[in-house]
Amino acid sequence: MRAVDPVPDWGTLPRMLLDQAARHPEAVVIDDDGARTTLRDLLAAARRTAAGLVALGVAPGDRVAIWGVNDPTWVVRAFGVWLAGGIVVPLSARCKGLEAAGVLGRTGVEVLLTGDGPPDAVLADLLPPVPGLRHVVVPGHVGSGGPRLAASELLAAGAAAAGAVEERALAVRPDDLCEIMSTSGTTGTPKGVMLDHAQVLRGYWDWAEIVTLGEGDRYPVIAPFSHGFGLNAGLVACVLRRATMLPVRVFSPGTLMALVSAGGASVLAGPPTLFHRLLEELDRGAPEVTSLRVAICGAAAVPPSLITRLVERVGLERMINAYGLMEGTVVAMTRAGDPVEVVAATAGRPVPGIEVRIVDDDGKDVPAGERGEILQRGYGVMRGYWDEPGRTAEVVDEDGWLHTGDVGVLDEAGNLAVVDRKKDLYIVNGFNVSPAEVEALLLREGSLAQVAVVGVPDAVSGEAGWAYVVPGEGASVAVPGLLAWARANMSGFKVPKRVVVVDALPVNANGKVDKPALRAAAMGET
Template structure:
């Protein structure tokens, strides 16, 4: 099926709500679950949009949503899009310094927050990184941030609550808000998603409305996601996969999503049994744990999307044989290029396990050598991508954009091969990123954060294989002269300062870091000191 001629998220929501108002697209909770229909989503998103317009949000302004996956996140996102604003998702795992950096770099004007994990007040984390209230803004160190919305019942200096946002919406007529939503253009920015980079600071990937809708309509078409499917979204909404292949794809295809705040194998198994879950997506570690730790008798699962560079063939067989799934799908994508390739119906286990399938319609893939020339099938080289799904660029960083998009081709930094029939296999990373439990981790970013701790002169972080999480970080550190470095204290500081998936699992104190002939830190030599070495 061709993607409907929506071209923007607000038009998509209106078309679906008009044609299928009673379809349930969000459920939440185990007892007396919240059920949100397409008509209800449109109505509640419209209220949020009118409130944002009343606060002075203009088309193209950046509005951030910060919290774990829940129904309020869904409503907030569609409200931002209805207001003609650009969505800036913030990870619920962020600490204050991480969130403040993204808010500052994107010039975000309004922040909508929820409760963090364990009930933490997320807005309260910003004080240490961005200062206290200042005239006309809630945080002195965030000059563009004019308004913060905190959960109902929470008190925070200079912040408002959802009830106040909805009260403000009465100052804006529905006709004015509708005009704003319908004025959104296909090439307007839809979202700015933070992605880890090798330079140490996250980059803001700019994606437009029309390409995002097309990419994830096609993704859902290959997945066979549709009305009647029940789909727990485990990937965080702050991540491109959770937001686009989860939240947006579910609404586009009129499937029922259940936002999952925190993954737990037994709880997820209960959800699969009790809610009749039919579609499930996640990294191989999720499926391994589900198979090992949970009882899944009587399930309705039919499709598993298991995106990773490689998926163990035995896992594919266990998912199809033990659980009786119709399909196991592997895929390759990246923030900067959305959906690039996917396996298809009828692909054998060996193809699903060893490749990410063939490019999706409208996307092209090349494998090139160091000289930029195309390599023959089977030879390793850098993966280049071209097509509608490639980002507009990095927010506010034309230089870094020009480094990765050249002559229309996105240089991914990933190393791969193309098989005889065009199947793409990802075999290595040119970049140093590693993946912990499905989250990309930038060693350079973690190194920069650790250097703020105070006792360290140098830091080098490498990824080490881990049976449960895929990879975890080990940090080799050199103390400042006259200072002792305490590994346990450094790890405790890291847990309080950065997202948990970035926290090194081990800190090793060394007198000096090895360097190569170019004077750069020799991470290959450091990896040799780990169990993988």
């Protein structure tokens, strides 16, 4: 029996928006510092974008990339792509030219929509030539010409194609892809996770119902729209449930109180450090918070004292812990009525329609309370990696089980605790980082013969990357210059915190780089 009400029979994101706008046209779904967007407004603007894309030759199933910070334009463009029958390929606003070109080339993107980026960042100015990329739409303040179109030109081009949008939107099927999300991998090349309309609708309808997100809620979306959580548990969930999203362009701890107090936030998602900071600000005399009712953490250990203090000081109704991953959407969540100890130590039980197993290295189930790899099966498992059936088969077995690479424990009641990672990834400020990807990028700088990157604990960012580098023959490595190159060519969270120049990398008995030795060396210096 489902523990939540079933998702309405929309089937696709375009039909969901059309129905919501018809039934609730005045519901406010975006509040951008006082500038409000209703469902009627969102649909009208998305239709204009969709018509422009059709005029540019975007066909059903074509990939359209979106780059920029969280703002209303991003929301409009996402729904515009979906109304036109296209597939959204999000690009992180932090990514630089080389990173973006790789994603665009691998997914065959022909149209790139760029908006406002972080301060002083314009992706179109950093982008090397990308085969197949026909159009780059840029903000009005950025020069157009050639393959570049101003945003106003996109909308003007759509005037002749406006009549085709409704037909396109209604032709989209539930099993059509809606997103290709980039995810870090251990091979050096990010993979494209394919998700379809039906699984995104069901996954985040259920997520929102368990969270109790609904009309009247005000929800700051801090996670980037280019990330699975920001896009689906933020942008999509708010439109699904007619909640008001407060898009956060660039988050800083100093803006937290303004979001929660002046912004009237009722739902807030983030790591435990975010909520510690909230309490610290209150202790320093910040205005009292009365609107916040639900807090959401992601598969993190939450001190019970933090939950208790939030309930006592802020009047919090619920702290929710949850676990999901790009390849598997939503996997497990705590529920209303769970005791503090369960919320603090686990991500709760699997959501309806999802099965979870814990297995040993031989693929056999382990007893409750023992560690093993988390396997997941159900509607939320991705359709595969874009154009990479071999890599898909490595993680989704013939019985449909997704091998997550995460290590977990199931207790007797079925609560899942995520305790470690099998994959060679580390997390910087909430972002997964692939050492192999960083290594591959650093080697493109030109002065290095070998690179090995490891993640080590860090008091500020949770974990940080350390790069051990061997100079190329006849080359010398200037660490400040290498770091400057890295900052110019890769996302900030991928830039190593420290670079160590060595004559040779240690190897193990199998001749592979001995990363445990490097990690131990790094931790010995911290």
